[in-house]
Amino acid sequence: MGVEPGTKPRRPESQWKTTAPVPLTHDSFLDLLYGRTPLIRLPNFVSDAQADRLTKMLLPTFTPYLHATGPAVKKVGVAQFEFQAQSAQDFQNRKGDEKDRYFDEVAKLRTLHADLGTKTGENVWQKVIDAIAELVPEFDVSLASEGGREYFSGIFRNIDGGTPIHCDWCPYDCLTEDWILSRIECQAVFNLYLTPVRGGGTTLYDVQWTEDALRFRDPDSYGYFPELVKGRDRAPFAPQVGDLYLFNSRNMHEVAPLDADWKTHRIALASFMGVLPSDVTGGRPKLIFWS
Ligand SMILES: O=C(O)CCC(=O)C(=O)O
Numbered sequence: 001m002g003v004e005p006g007t008k009p010r011r012p013e014s015q016w017k018t019t020a021p022v023p024l025t026h027d028s029f030l031d032l033l034y035g036r037t038p039l040i041r042l043p044n045f046v047s048d049a050q051a052d053r054l055t056k057m058l059l060p061t062f063t064p065y066l067h068a069t070g071p072a073v074k075k076v077g078v079a080q081f082e083f084q085a086q087s088a089q090d091f092q093n094r095k096g097d098e099k100d101r102y103f104d105e106v107a108k109l110r111t112l113h114a115d116l117g118t119k120t121g122e123n124v125w126q127k128v129i130d131a132i133a134e135l136v137p138e139f140d141v142s143l144a145s146e147g148g149r150e151y152f153s154g155i156f157r158n159i160d161g162g163t164p165i166h167c168d169w170c171p172y173d174c175l176t177e178d179w180i181l182s183r184i185e186c187q188a189v190f191n192l193y194l195t196p197v198r199g200g201g202t203t204l205y206d207v208q209w210t211e212d213a214l215r216f217r218d219p220d221s222y223g224y225f226p227e228l229v230k231g232r233d234r235a236p237f238a239p240q241v242g243d244l245y246l247f248n249s250r251n252m253h254e255v256a257p258l259d260a261d262w263k264t265h266r267i268a269l270a271s272f273m274g275v276l277p278s279d280v281t282g283g284r285p286k287l288i289f290w291s
């Protein structure tokens with residue numbers, strides 16, 4: 001691990017056809033999953049009023065991530081990431097109870113989205129899942145699950161201090177245990193942005209995770225050193241309230257911190273998704289969701 005001075009990452013040529021966000025269609029969604037387009041944007045996916053109702057209801061209930069090596073992140077819900085090995089030290093110190101502890105947390109959250117839907121008039125998590133599921137009749141669509149245990153999807157995250165450059169790619173990130181997530185053949189994420197921000201933009205880089213990227217891994221966190229993305233195409237975006245964005249999370253990406261004098265929290269509802277191929281499902285390919 002570490003950066004060799006003067007070396008440039010060697011990667012296959014870019015597959016991106018554009019760096020601009022495109023609308024959500026069957027073809028653009030497959031392009032996103034398989035790396036041919038960086039960003040899908042659905043403006044005003046929920047109203048400002050709905051975003052505001054949700055935010056007000058959730059704000060008092062945010063708690064810190066149980067484990068996070070970068071800048072602090074708070075949440076309502078649970079992230080499988082909290083149970084992942086993040087730093088080099090984490091990779092050396094696995095306890096063996098991570099999956100059981102994760103599924104114990106999931107069990108506490110079974111009715112979160114239905115309850116929020118009842119209280120605010122709309123289950124916005126379900127609305128996103130439905131919008132995606134109806135586009136891809138060729139996939140079975142469900143929550144990720146294994147051995148009869150379902151994963152949690154739809155975490156509300158408060159990321160005010162930004163993130164390091166990183167990617168979310170379970171075939172590597174989850175390989176310390178036998179999570180079903182490590183069997184996906186592509187991974188994307190949706191974020192539904194709920195609060196007005198200044199600063200806090202997201203930038204996606206035209207660099208996907210390969211083993212070679214590990215040469216640029218920051219051993220102290222889940223991040224990668226900036227040399228990895230130097231000179232590469234980038235697709236930056238500045239989310240507005242109610243916007244839904246999807247991107248391929250195998251691509252390196254980072255979130256900028258909020259401007260220092262900005263007082264409102266940066267809150268978004270997020271979930272990963274990925275495709276389990278037929279040789280894993282034994283049937284049709286399956287689009288699975290988890291956070
Ligand atoms: O909050 C964002 O804009 C993106 C956060 C992120 O790293 C992700 O969704 O994978």
Ligand SMILES: [Fe+2]
Pocket residue numbers: 166167168249253
């Ligand atoms: Fe990410």
